[in-house]
Amino acid sequence: MHNIQCQCGQFRAQIVGDGTRNHIRCYCSDCRAFAHFLEQGERVLDAHGGTEIVQVSQARLQLIQGSEHLAVVRLSDKGMLRWYAACCKSPIGNTMPDPKMAFIGLIHTALERPRIDQDFGPVTACFETQSATGEPKPVQKGVLPVILRFMWMTIAARVNGSYKRSPLFDADAQAIVKPQILSAQALQVLKNR
Numbered sequence: 531m532h533n534i535q536c537q538c539g540q541f542r543a544q545i546v547g548d549g550t551r552n553h554i555r556c557y558c559s560d561c562r563a564f565a566h567f568l569e570q571g572e573r574v575l576d577a578h579g580g581t582e583i584v585q586v587s588q589a590r591l592q593l594i595q596g597s598e599h600l601a602v603v604r605l606s607d608k609g610m611l612r613w614y615a616a617c618c619k620s621p622i623g624n625t626m627p628d629p630k631m632a633f634i635g636l637i638h639t640a641l642e643r644p645r646i647d648q649d650f651g652p653v654t655a656c657f658e659t660q661s662a663t664g665e666p667k668p669v670q671k672g673v674l675p676v677i678l679r680f681m682w683m684t685i686a687a688r689v690n691g692s693y694k695r696s697p698l699f700d701a702d703a704q705a706i707v708k709p710q711i712l713s714a715q716a717l718q719v720l721k722n723r
Contacts, residue, residue: 532649534591534622534640536615537573541596541622543697545586545636545649550683552585552676553650554635557668558658560605561624563720564612567603567712568619571723573639579663582638584650585676587683588625588696591634597697602709605717611705613698627709629699632687633680 534543561581565574574581601616604627613622613634621637638646655672662668687693700706712720 532645533642534636536596536599536618536620536622536640538615538618538620540617541599541615541620542594543622544592544594545590546592547590549587549590550679550686551650552655552679553583553646553653554585554655554657554672554676555580555582555653555668556657557581557660557662559661559721560609562661562663563605563717563723564603564621564624566720566723567605567612568614568621570619570621570639574621574637577664578668579661580656580668582646582653583624583635584638584641584646585633585635585680585683586650587687587692588629588632588634588698589687589692591697593697597706600698600707602705602707604709604711605720606714607711609711611698611709613707625696625698627705629696629703630688630693631684632693632696633683634698 532545557580562579565571599615599617611625623634623636655676659668659670
């Protein structure tokens with residue numbers, strides 16, 4: 531079990547059981563824009579604008595308290611669902627809008643910092659390094675193994691039906707919270723920060 535908590539403690543969840551996981555660092559401008567949307571850039575982003583993320587199956591996620599504080603933003607009408615705790619603007623994680631893509635990418639600031647490497651292993655991949663800020667840019671690494679584990683996670687969830695056990699989607703495969711969709715102008719402002 532690994533605890534998940536927002537900054538103020540009103541939202542709590544946990545990851546239970548074992549399973550396939552990825553521990554990555556993403557330098558894409560969308561992850562950076564999400565941190566800036568929440569005004570959490572200094573807490574979330576590293577020196578090159580990267581976000582540390584742990585990907586696990588959504589079926590392993592259990593909401594404990596404060597689900598009424600969950601909010602969702604999409605950076606565009608086709609973008610990922612980016613979940614956060616509205617009580618303190620703490621990022622929680624990212625999912626695809628279709629629960630059949632049954633992973634959640636949990637943001638490191640919501641996890642138990644001292645136990646991240648112990649529970650999920652070290653960061654094994656860096657993505658979108660061409661979008662990193664500053665010089666020298668981090669080196670992209672570990673992409674293929676992460677993609678293979680991600681595919682395994684998704685296929686296994688479809689075969690065994692565990693994607694239906696996501697606490698973030700209802701029986702009609704709709705997110706339990708209606709997403710806010712940013713305008714193109716608002717997104718551009720965030721990306722220019």
